[in-house]
Amino acid sequence: MLLIVGLILISLTLALGFLGAFFWAVKTGQYDDTETPSRRILFDNKTTKNEPIIKN
Amino acid sequence: MQLITIDQNLKCFHCGDECDARPVQFESKSFCCNGCQSIYEIIKESDLSEYYLLEIAPGFRRTIDDHKFGYLDNPKIGQKLLDFSSDNLEKITLSIPDIHCSSCVWLLENLRRLHQGVLSSRVNLSERELLVDFDPNALSLRQLVELLASIGYEPLINLEDRQQKSIKNSSRSLILKIAVAGFCFGNIMLLSFPEYLGLDFGLDKELATWFSGIMLLLSLPVLFYCASGYFVSAIQGIKQRYLNIDVPIVLGILALAGRSYYEILLGIGQGYLDSLAGLLFLLLIGRWFQNKTYSNLSFNRDFKSYFPLAVTRILNSTETSVLLDELEVGDIILIRNKELIPADSILLDQMAMIDYSFVSGESRAITRHKGDHIFAGGRQIGLKARYEIIKPASQSYLTQLWNHKAFKKTKYDPREYLINGISKYFTAVILVIAIVAAAYWWMVDPTKSVFVFTSILIVACPCALAMATPFTLGNVMRIYGKNMLYLKNAQVVDRMAGISMLIFDKTGTLTQPGSVLTCSTNLSESQAQLLGALTAQSSHPVSQDIQVYLKKFTKKNEDCELREYHEQFGLGISAIINGHLLKLGSAEYVGNKGALGYDGPYFSINGQLVGAFNRSNRFRAGLADLFEQLSKIFKLVLLSGDSDIDRPKLSNLFPSEESLHFGQKPLDKLEFVQKLQQSGEKIMMLGDGLNDAGALQKSDVGIAVSERPHQFTPASDGILHASAIPKLYSFIKLARWSQIIIILGFGLSFSYNLVGLSFAVSGNLTPLMAAILMPLSSISVVLFATASVKLTSTKLKLL
Structure with missing residues (x-):
């Protein structure tokens, strides 16, 4: 029966990983603006010749 | 392809405004002015005309004059504004109120195609911000801002607004708390399943201990991290000697945790940890729902945000741009058309026209002559003029208003809010019931006494009670937002419901600018x-x-x-x-x-x-109907800084001649409000200008009326878009209804509480019952609040 405990602990660690990922996402500001990305994805990625090439 | 029908009123291809009799024609398109046409040309030449395909007429008129951004060349100002700066890279976040659609996003994110000094640019639509990385060798900060202004996106540059980051952080930490509470809630519930299903671990005691141990560990972050805000608030309440709603919540939390840990550690049972985590999960969601803020609006501007950051000083006949703080008495400054006069000063040139409408409410520009004493805050109109400063900007006549004590204290006592008024009695009643029941069981069956005491505190924990307010007010605020009334926070709704008198400013509020x-x-x-x-x-x-x-x-x-x-x-x-x-x-x-x-x-x-x-x-349109509705319920007063030229028109709107007050100075307005408050009136004030700032601050609900809410409003409790003024009556009605809905929600949660209490008092409360009863009552209160607010606002034609 201790196998169940082992499985539960593994699933908890996994879930903690996702919680950590969520923390990271919030802290890096990925949820600060939910509106712009939803519009940005609709723009065509048209490449133009006029675009200046920038060297860093 | 979308067909664009051209109606008789020709609309500008760029900004969508109506063209007058003689539109500017260019490439068979019509523009309302040369400014719009030149923006079109810039965009066309840079191969960015997709801008006009994404939305119809997405642009803004250009208002630019050459010297406006001269102060950005001043390195001190630059340092304050930049997020990052090095020799060949500078980063800046600019607030641009005109950002509003997909076209804006597209154009501004392709800024580097307009100028190669721009390395990259990113728009944040909900905050109306633009983040730009640029090369200072190729493009100075001033040039960047002028470039944006030249395509119709003029940034709003203000040093004061830079402190808003802290609001962002607090909303982030609330989201993290919800995540933790949700995580623990789900996992604890999973581990509680054997108990829900009545499974007996039988001989496998070891397994049961493991389960309880994991639950206990999972409950620790809930208790110490997620619940921390409630503990802090309850302790603050007790220190100020009143029982706010957080006190019974904290009592419930402590009873839940204490009882569960006791049971688990002694191996009696598994406790109520699922209820504890669920309670906090729901409570935090409620708090998040209520905390909907308009972070891109500024409700706390003081006088500094009205003045320019820098002015042009003339020293030995050379013009330099200096920061406002560095101006000294005796300096000679040059004020151009449409610039504000930043400090009390003396006019040195022959004549100047000054528009004081924003400061005093006077609707007409006045003419001043050489040697006249000019108060700060006026807007120069027409030709430029030179002034000699006689008082520092921070001590001018206008800024004295901000030294008034009305600006120093917080506005309202939390004790006066509906929920805290109720919770005071609630907590007392619950404690009495718990003690009486515990005493009764002490005599009947002493072993059950503590059990009953904690059961009562657990069941009575006003979770549903605490949900009724945030969900009602949160929904009301969202509906206001849709109708273009933006409130600072949910407590304003509470205060709006209690007002007895409305005070209006005239210029800019009842009249159009x-x-x-x-x-x-x-x-x-x-x-x-x-x-x-x-x-x-x-x-x-x-x-x-x-x-x-x-x-x-x-x-x-x-x-x-x-x-x-x-x-x-x-x-x-x-x-x-x-x-x-x-x-x-x-x-x-x-x-x-x-x-x-x-x-x-x-x-x-x-x-x-x-x-x-x-x-x-x-x-403004629709005033007659509005005033007829309002005058049935409220006392109406006009408080205008202007002369009484509009008296005939206004006496039709207002009930009596006595309610019209003209020629009121900013401080008069503040004291007028104060006097009425002392006689017991609850006042809602609507104003627009600096002259109303004191009165807005002092009144119970101060609403700033603005044509462009994102741009220029005095400190207030809420910002109302000018076009929504006719809806004012419905807004107040909804606020009043929200109070009734909250009380009904309380009633609903009390009835659940009664059921729970009867089990608790008789000593029959099981963890399963608690786990069902608590979310059930909370969810039904949430549904009730949401549905009734929706229904009410539909009736009031706000939806």
Whole structure:
């Protein structure tokens, strides 16, 4: 029966990983603006010749 | 392809405004002005015309004058504004209120195609911000801002607004707390399943211990991290000697945790940890729902945000841009058209026209002469002028208002909010029941006494009670937002429900900004043609207004022969046009003694008086109906800084002559509100300008009315878009209904509590029962609050 405990602990660690990922996402500001990305994805990625090439 | 129908009122291809009689034609497209047409050209030339395909007429008119951003060359200001700066890379976050659609996003994110100094740019649409990385060697900060202004996206530059980051962080930490609570709630529930299903671990005691141990560990972050805010708030409440709603919540949390840990550690049972985590999960969601804030609006501006960051100082006949704080008494400054006068000063030039409408509410620009004492806050109109500063900006007449004690204390006592008023009695009643029941069981069966005591605290924990308020007010705020009333926080709704009196400002609040020109006679086309040719010569603001007015009468510009143009400063202008002598100016200048009773300029053709112009205020639409509705319930008062020229129109709106007050200075307004409050009135004030700032601060609910809510409003509890003023009655009605809905929600949660209490008092509360009862009551309260707010606002035509 201790196998169940082992499985539960593994699933908890996994879930903690996702919680950590969520923390990271919030802290890096990925949820600060939910509106712009939803519009940005609709723009065509048209490449133009006029675009200046920038060297860093 | 979408067909664009062209109706009779031609709309500008760039900004969508209506074109007047003579639109600017370019590439078979119509524009309302040269500014819009030139933006179109810039965008077209840079191969960015996709801008116009994403949305119809997405742009804004360009308002630019060359010197406006000169102060950005000042390195000290630059350092304050930049997020990051190195030799070949600078980063800045600019607030651009005009960002509003996909086209804006697209154009601004392709900024590098307009100028190669821009390395990258990113838009944040919900905050209306633009993040730009640029190369300072190729593009200075000033050039960047001017580039943005040249395509119609003028940034709002303000040092004060930079402190908003902390709001962002607090909302982030709330989201993290919800995540943790949700995570623990789900996992604890999973581990509680054997108990829910009545499974007996039987011989496997070891497994049961493991399960309880994991649950205990999972509950620790809930108790110490997620619940921390409630502990802090309850302790603060007790320190101030009143029982807020968080006190019974904390009692419930402590009872839940204490009882569960006791049971688990002694191996009696598994406790109520699922209920504990669920409780906090729901409570935090409620808090998040209520905390909906309009982070891109600023509710806390003080006088500093009205003044420019820097002004032009003349020193040894060279002009330099200096920060406002660095100005000293005796400095000579140059103020250009439409700039604000930042400090009390003396006019050095012959004459200047100053518009004080934002400061005093006076609707007309006034003329000042050399040597006059000029108060800070006026807006220069027309020609530029030089001033000598006589008082530092922070001590001017206008800023004294901010030293008033009304600005120093917080506005409202939390004790007066509905929920805290109820919770005071609630906590007392619950404690009495718990003690009485515990005492009863002490006599009957001492082993059950503590069990019953904690059960009562657990069941009575006002989770549902605490949900009724945030969900009702949160929904109300969202509905207000849809109707363009943006409140600072949910408590304002509570205060709005209690008001007994409404005070209105006139200029800018009841009237539209700017005045309309009317002419005493009907002009013929040839007269308009001649007058148009004359006014085209003058840069005086009145001439320019007349010019715009005349466009209605002339179909096209004909070339006129103009000779002997004279401009006499402060009197008028004259010229011989097509052989006719035209004069435009004061009554004496034209040769008449003001018989028409008009105050604007008179004009004559060949010595014959033809007519005069008058300026009058335009009142907003829908006011008559609104005032009729409002006057049935509230006392209405007008508090205007202007003279009583509009008295006849206003006395129709307001119930009596006594409720009209004219010529009120900013401090008068504040004291007027204060006096009424002392006599027990709860006041809602609507105003727009700096002159209302004190009164807005002092009144119970101060609402700033604005045409462009993202741009320029005094400190207030809420910002109302000018077009939504007619809905004011419905707004207040909804606020009043929200109180009834909250009380009904309380009733609902009390009835659940009664059921739970009867189990608890009789000593029959099981963890399963608690786990079902608590979310059930919370969810039904949430549904009830949401549905009834929706229903009410539909009835009030707000949805």
